[in-house]
Amino acid sequence: xxxxxxxxxxxxxxxxxxxxxxxxxxxxxxxxxxxxxxxxxxxxxxxxxxxxxxxxxxxxxxxxxxxxxxxxxxxxxxxxxxxxxxxxxxxxxxxxxxxxxxxxxxxxxxxxxxxxxxxxxxxxxxxxxxxxxxxxxxxxxxxxxxxxxxxxxxxxxxxxxxxxxxxxxxxxxxxxxxxxxxxxxxxxxxxxxxxxxxxxxxxxxxxxxxxxxxxxxxxxxxxxxxxxxxxxxxxxxxxxxxxxxxxxxxxxxxxxxxxxxxxxxxxxxxxxxxxxxxxxxxxxxxxxxxxxxxxxxxxxxxxxxxxxxxxxxxxxxxxxxxxxxxxxxxxxxxxxxxxxxxxxxxxxxxxxxxxxxxxxxxxxxxxxxxxxxxxxxxxxxxxxxxxxxxxxxxxxxxxxxxxxxxxxxxxxxxxxxxxxxxxxxxxxxxxxxxxxxxxxxxxxxxxxxxxxxxxxxxxxxxxxxxxxxxxxxxxxxxxxxxxxxxxxxxxxxxxxxxxxxxxxxxxxxxxxxxxxxxxxxxxxxxxxxxxxxxxxxxxxxxxxxxxxxxxxxxxxxxxxxxxxxxxxxxxxxxxxxxxxxxxxxxxxxxxxxxxxxxxxxxxxxxxxxxxxxxxxxxxx
Numbered sequence: 228x229x230x231x232x233x234x235x236x237x238x239x240x241x242x243x244x245x246x247x248x249x250x251x252x253x254x255x256x257x258x259x260x261x262x263x264x265x266x267x268x269x270x271x272x273x274x275x276x277x278x279x280x281x282x283x284x285x286x287x288x289x290x291x292x293x294x295x296x297x298x299x300x301x302x303x304x305x306x307x308x309x310x311x312x313x314x315x316x317x318x319x320x321x322x323x324x325x326x327x328x329x330x331x332x333x334x335x336x337x338x339x340x341x342x343x344x345x346x347x348x349x350x351x352x353x354x355x356x357x358x359x360x361x362x363x364x365x366x367x368x369x370x371x372x373x374x375x376x377x378x379x380x381x382x383x384x385x386x387x388x389x390x391x392x393x394x395x396x397x398x399x400x401x402x403x404x405x406x407x408x409x410x411x412x413x414x415x416x417x418x419x420x421x422x423x424x425x426x427x428x429x430x431x432x433x434x435x436x437x438x439x440x441x442x443x444x445x446x447x448x449x450x451x452x453x454x455x456x457x458x459x460x461x462x463x464x465x466x467x468x469x470x471x472x473x474x475x476x477x478x479x480x481x482x483x484x485x486x487x488x489x490x491x492x493x494x495x496x497x498x499x500x501x502x503x504x505x506x507x508x509x510x511x512x513x514x515x516x517x518x519x520x521x522x523x524x525x526x527x528x529x530x531x532x533x534x535x536x537x538x539x540x541x542x543x544x545x546x547x548x549x550x551x552x553x554x555x556x557x558x559x560x561x562x563x564x565x566x567x568x569x570x571x572x573x574x575x576x577x578x579x580x581x582x583x584x585x586x587x588x589x590x591x592x593x594x595x596x597x598x599x600x601x602x603x604x605x606x607x608x609x610x611x612x613x614x615x616x617x618x619x620x621x622x623x624x625x626x627x628x629x630x631x632x633x634x635x636x637x638x639x640x641x642x643x644x645x646x647x648x649x650x651x652x653x654x655x656x657x658x659x660x661x662x663x664x665x666x667x668x669x670x671x672x673x674x675x676x677x678x679x680x681x682x683x684x685x686x687x688x689x690x691x692x693x694x695x696x697x698x699x700x701x702x703x704x705x706x707x708x709x710x711x712x713x714x715x716x717x718x719x720x721x722x723x724x725x726x727x728x729x730x731x732x733x734x735x736x737x738x739x740x741x742x743x744x745x746x747x748x749x750x751x752x753x754x755x756x757x758x759x760x761x762x763x764x765x766x767x768x769x770x771x772x773x774x775x776x777x778x779x780x781x782x783x784x785x786x787x788x789x790x791x792x793x794x795x796x797x798x799x800x801x802x803x804x805x806x807x808x809x810x811x812x813x814x815x816x817x818x819x820x821x822x823x824x825x826x827x828x829x830x831x832x833x834x835x836x837x838x839x840x841x842x843x844x845x846x847x
Contacts, residue, residue: 265332265366268304271387278305278387280367284322284380289368291327293341293524298322298371299380302332305367307359311389312407315367316345316354318776321381323351323372332366339365341524343372345402352776356390356407384775393428401426404837405737413523415460425738432457433525441515442537442551448505449537449551450487450517453498460522461489461497466505468512469531475509489519500549540568560661562600573663574598574636576656579670581608582689583650587792590621590650591641591689592670594657599634602660606640610672612649619648622658641687643792680706686791698793709794713787713822716740718754722823722843729844732756736779736827736836743790745782747798749826751834755787756823756841763817765846769802770809770825770839778828778835781809787822796821800828812846 271278284299307313317326323344330337340355357365367387371380391406393399399406399414408414408428415429434456441450454461464487468475476483487501506512515534519527538553540546546561546568547553555561555568562569575597582591594606605624612618625638638657644650653670675692678684684691684699684706693699693706700709713719718741722730736752744750760766770779782798784790797813807828815821823843827835 262304262364265302265304265364268302268332268366270304270306271385276388280385281382283382284369284371287379289327289370290335291325291341291368291370292338293327293343294325294372295327295368295370296373297379298325298373300368300370301383303367303369303385304332305365305387307361307363307365309389310359310361312356312392313359313365313387314354314356314390314403314407315385315387316352316404317369317383317385318352319381319383322378322383324353324383325370325372326353326355326385327368327370328355328357329366329368330364332368354403356403358410395428395430397428399426399428413458413460415458415522429458429460431523431525434461434519434521434527436517436519436527436530439517439530439532440551441517441532441534443506443534444537444539444554446504446507446510447502447537447554448515448534449500449502449549449554450515450532451498451500451549451551452517452519453496454489454519454527455496456519456521457495458521458523459495461519462522463487463489463520464499464501464517465520465526466515466517468506468509469514469516470511471513475512477509500551502550502554542568542570544568560600569599571661571663572599574600574603574657574659574665576665576668579653579655579668581650581653581655581670581672582675582685583610583644583672584675584689584692585646587688588644588646588648589641589687589689590644591639591685591687592653592655593637593639594655594668595635595637596657596665597634598630598636598657598659600659600661600663601630601634601636603628603636603638603657604660605658606638607656607658607664609654609667610648610650611652611654613651615652618650619645641685641689643687644689678706680708682706698789698791700789709786709789711786711820711822713742713755713757714740717742717787720754720756720841722756722758722841725842727844728762729842730758731843732841734825734839734841736825736839738827738834738836741826742788742822742824744826744829745780745784745790745798745824746792746795747780747782748800748828749780749782749824750829751827752836753824753826756825757787757820758823758843759820760815760817762845763815763819765812766815766843767810767812767846768823768841768843770841772808772835773838773840776807776835777837777839778807779809779839780826780828781811781841782824782826783811783813783815784822784824787824790824 271280284301289300317324325343327341328339342353342355345352401414401416412428413431414426416426438453466485516529516531518529540553548566559568578595580593607622609620610618626640628638630636656667657665678691686699686704697706722732725731738752741753770781780800783796784794786794797811799809799811802808802810
């Protein structure tokens with residue numbers, strides 16, 4: 228992905244109107260009077276090549292295509308001091324903001340862009356872009372998304388800055404925080420399953436609903452859709468229930484629309500089915516309407532369907548694998564080729580082995596069993612001390628499963644363990660994808676076995692231990708002497724002297740190839756910074772993001788490409804509760820090289836990547 232651009236220097240850009248000095252209204256112009264009421268709206272202040280407005284919402288005067296009904300808002304005026312693509316990014320700590328851009332502050336129909344959540348649920352910020360000519364006006368409305376008791380508004384901050392436009396088919400930032408795509412295209416993520424990473428500027432096109440079908444069975448509603456989307460970003464099926472012409476509410480808060488994720492992004496043609504208790508509390512519904520929505524908010528026309536009862540099948544009967552046309556009896560499922568109703572079976576554990584290492588603490592498990600359904604996914608483990616007293620428990624997905632045609636399976640997992648747990652005996656069970664659990668089985672617990680250099684090994688260190696001077700590395704894992712250097716394609720930066728014994732590096736975290744994330748988090752955009760301290764002793768390292776919402780992760784390791792316990796010397800995600808910067812103290816030897824890895828938070832709720840400053844200084 229392209230690097231974050233430097234702020235546009237309007238004073239030296241030949242195409243730009245220099246505008247007022249910092250601290251003055253950025254967009255006060257003689258033509259304000261010609262705008263009527265819109266010309267009296269507050270403007271932005273120029274600050275270091277960017278334009279900022281800080282204030283609070285006032286009343287509920289606007290609604291938009293992406294929300295805002297019932298929330299307080301505030302309209303602002305922005306006059307572009309230079310031609311180009313302008314991004315408007317709003318953040319608020321007190322409420323859930325959305326942002327809309329209009330050509331006329333009074334006309335909702337003049338909306339040019341609208342965005343509610345840019346990085347939900349990680350952050351409730353919002354951003355929108357517009358191509359503006361020098362001197363062109365755009366009206367920025369900051370509004371509050373109100374739902375289920377969320378605040379109606381509050382204080383907020385909007386930053387306007389110019390961003391580069393990359394070429395069609397070029398690499399881009401899907402969030403639009405780094406760059407933008409040409410008109411008629413959008414930045415489609417290269418990995419739709421990851422909130423973050425790079426994207427590619429792709430020709431925009433709305434989805435098409437080619438066929439739809441619906442049946443009902445008690446509380447269950449089953450739907451099947453066939454669709455097409457040239458842009459490959461179809462994101463959701465939206466569905467509403469009707470009794471005659473009346474749309475039915477789904478809860479006491481006024482919600483009336485089911486949102487069914489498609490998980491079809493990247494596919495031009497797709498077929499998806501969903502079955503669930505969507506009619507619970509609304510069995511009197513006699514019709515549904517459904518439509519498709521893509522990642523850009525573009526929709527298909529609605530299709531109105533009258534769900535007919537699905538046909539009941541018996542065990543052994545042929546069936547619809549989508550469970551739309553018919554349904555199998557309770558306790559069975561439609562499986563196989565050709566598909567037939569078969570009795571669901573819980574997995575059976577036939578044998579289990581466990582391994583425990585105390586230093587560093589680690590646990591590993593291998594289970595052998597039988598599962599006719601072939602869908603085991605994880606295990607639960609209870610451990611006991613030498614006196615037979617419970618010492619700990621855990622539920623974990625398997626690291627791997629090997630299945631046999633006759634239903635037999637071997638599954639395994641491993642993980643770093645709590646050092647306070649004492650393990651002399653284990654009891655385990657296996658769970659399948661439908662939530663069916665096996666009967667518990669007893670597992671003998673043994674310790675790690677020493678292996679030789681070059682031998683296969685357990686990366687967790689519970690089943691095997693490598694000889695001194697080697698570690699369990701590589702794919703497949705084997706005991707070897709790992710290289711300390713970084714992978715060839717990993718981003719690497721340098722710490723430069725900054726006076727008074729301090730060192731500093733300005734980094735731009737941009738999702739892409741890198742080193743493994745630290746043990747305390749990260750994985751969004753790691754950058755490795757080699758550092759050889761001249762003076763030994765305690766060092767303080769800090770990573771501070773440029774933006775208030777920045778969430779860097781900081782670690783120090785002896786081997787760049789390895790974040791295991793044997794390599795990592797220290798790790799920190801957040802300085803303190805409410806402080807997303809990273810800070811750690813670590814003892815370093817004089818002249819001994821280490822790697823400082825600066826990363827962005829990457830978890831199930833989202834990711835962060837952006838400009839950050841790394842500093843290193845002696846503790847004394």
